[in-house]
Amino acid sequence: MFSLPHTAVPARKRMLLKKFIQPLCLIFGLAFWSHAQPFDPILASQLQSTLNQFRTGNNLKGISASVFIPGSGTWTGVSGISHTGVPVSPAMQFGIGSNTKLFTGVLLLKLSESNLLQLDDPIHEYLPPLNHVDSNITIRQLLNHTSGLADVTGVPGYSDSILSNPNRIFSPNEVIRWIGPPSFAPGTGFEYSNTNYLLAGMIAEIAGGQSFGTLLRNLILSPLQMDSTYLDVFDTVPPPIAHPWQNGNDNFSVPRKALNSSAWAAGAMYSTATEMVHWYRSLMGGQVLNAASFSEMTTFSIPGNYGIGLYQTPVQGRTVWQHGGTIWGGYNSSMVYDTAGGFVICVLINQNPAQAFAAARQLLSAILSSPVAIRDRRRSGTGIRLLPNPASGVLDLEVPGEEVLDISVFHTTGKRIPLSSPPPVSVAGLPPGLYFLQVRTDRGHHVGRWRKE
Numbered sequence: 001m002f003s004l005p006h007t008a009v010p011a012r013k014r015m016l017l018k019k020f021i022q023p024l025c026l027i028f029g030l031a032f033w034s035h036a037q038p039f040d041p042i043l044a045s046q047l048q049s050t051l052n053q054f055r056t057g058n059n060l061k062g063i064s065a066s067v068f069i070p071g072s073g074t075w076t077g078v079s080g081i082s083h084t085g086v087p088v089s090p091a092m093q094f095g096i097g098s099n100t101k102l103f104t105g106v107l108l109l110k111l112s113e114s115n116l117l118q119l120d121d122p123i124h125e126y127l128p129p130l131n132h133v134d135s136n137i138t139i140r141q142l143l144n145h146t147s148g149l150a151d152v153t154g155v156p157g158y159s160d161s162i163l164s165n166p167n168r169i170f171s172p173n174e175v176i177r178w179i180g181p182p183s184f185a186p187g188t189g190f191e192y193s194n195t196n197y198l199l200a201g202m203i204a205e206i207a208g209g210q211s212f213g214t215l216l217r218n219l220i221l222s223p224l225q226m227d228s229t230y231l232d233v234f235d236t237v238p239p240p241i242a243h244p245w246q247n248g249n250d251n252f253s254v255p256r257k258a259l260n261s262s263a264w265a266a267g268a269m270y271s272t273a274t275e276m277v278h279w280y281r282s283l284m285g286g287q288v289l290n291a292a293s294f295s296e297m298t299t300f301s302i303p304g305n306y307g308i309g310l311y312q313t314p315v316q317g318r319t320v321w322q323h324g325g326t327i328w329g330g331y332n333s334s335m336v337y338d339t340a341g342g343f344v345i346c347v348l349i350n351q352n353p354a355q356a357f358a359a360a361r362q363l364l365s366a367i368l369s370s371p372v373a374i375r376d377r378r379r380s381g382t383g384i385r386l387l388p389n390p391a392s393g394v395l396d397l398e399v400p401g402e403e404v405l406d407i408s409v410f411h412t413t414g415k416r417i418p419l420s421s422p423p424p425v426s427v428a429g430l431p432p433g434l435y436f437l438q439v440r441t442d443r444g445h446h447v448g449r450w451r452k453e
Contacts, residue, residue, distance in 0.1 A: 039073045040370075046369075047366055050362050051063055054359045062078070062351070064077075064090060064242070065273050065345070067346075068281055069367060074274065076274050091240055093228070093238075093239075093240065093271065093272060094242050094271070097326050098194075098267050099276070099333050100265065100269040102283075102323060104201055104309065105297065105309035107215055110219050119140040120140055123137050123139065123142070126207060139200065141196075142196040143200060145193055146304070149191075150191075152194060152195050155179075158178050163328075167255045172201060172264060175264070190301060196266075197267075229271040230270045231268055232269065244352075274346075286440060322336045322357070322360070324356060331349065331350060333349070338367075342438070343364065345367075394426060395407065395409075395426075395427045396425075399439065399441050404440075406440050407437055407439055410435060417435070432453055434450075
């Protein structure tokens, strides 16, 4: 664990630290696995066929994928092999690479909620002077990649040095010595850089008073009952693990301690497709962050369209929040959240090069072509009731047993419709057509559908 003298932590944060360390894992309510819903067999068959065709069409070794559809439940499918004679199974662990960054970003937001740090704090409040690092860079600029810091992975000689001794465990302090000259002044541009999230992990340790892995387990993984998700090197990733393939070579026998310890808070996690879908469902459903932190996470910088651990990307005329991950060896992953429909898609591939995001797009196409996936959730037992007739120009609703806090309205293209007031809201200015509703309550998020006549 990277550490500083006790006096380096600001006094206001030291006072909070004692209260924080033990109870913080209970700050947000436990997000229990939902009761199993019968997934439509026709749609399940379509998704499996899509997965199989993508794997064979791209000559891939193996894929594990999972999809959540509001009102329909969760589907998980696999295709191909881990290695000769062993098919991929839904329980297999895959490296998720840079999809680790969303966990790191959310961890920093959780620390912010407890006033142990603020996103606009300059990093010199937590870290000593570092070569090629402007000490006035803010935590926010690290998390949305506007710091201008060069990516350590792009420095000549870095990869060869890491891979030369695969059993060596690198500390964050050793890795950041590779930081080269900055690409631009802080706040004046966008450049995706692992350096940002390595420094963010170091700040989390200083602000939280525990190792990054312990904070991750206590604040996110354990409360969400994610017992198949691990930070490699800090955790021992248990079998079964999908064999990683790089350029046709099975690299399972090559130790990954050096690779994953150097990736750390920027890319060292392993998980299953089902748990990654659970993670996105919980996060997007309001079970992890408060409203202010969720807004911070989904405020996307220009240029870059990057929030905190998420890109905002147009796909098939819709708006999705997504991130990919690739790590040498090789693993390739993609996470997609469709903002209008509430669909969550995870694709994990045990091969490089590969295009997990392309597979996720094809699964999204299969979902959108299915009437099962877009049926009105008011008829599928979610309990959203519209009050009164929306044709009157005022839209109000209730969710029995929950307090409605606000409503977001999306066109079927995924475009968000600005609303100026909490429910009930005026929708008199909207043209007739089909709209999706994202309803935030005191217990989470719901998705519904509404047609204005």
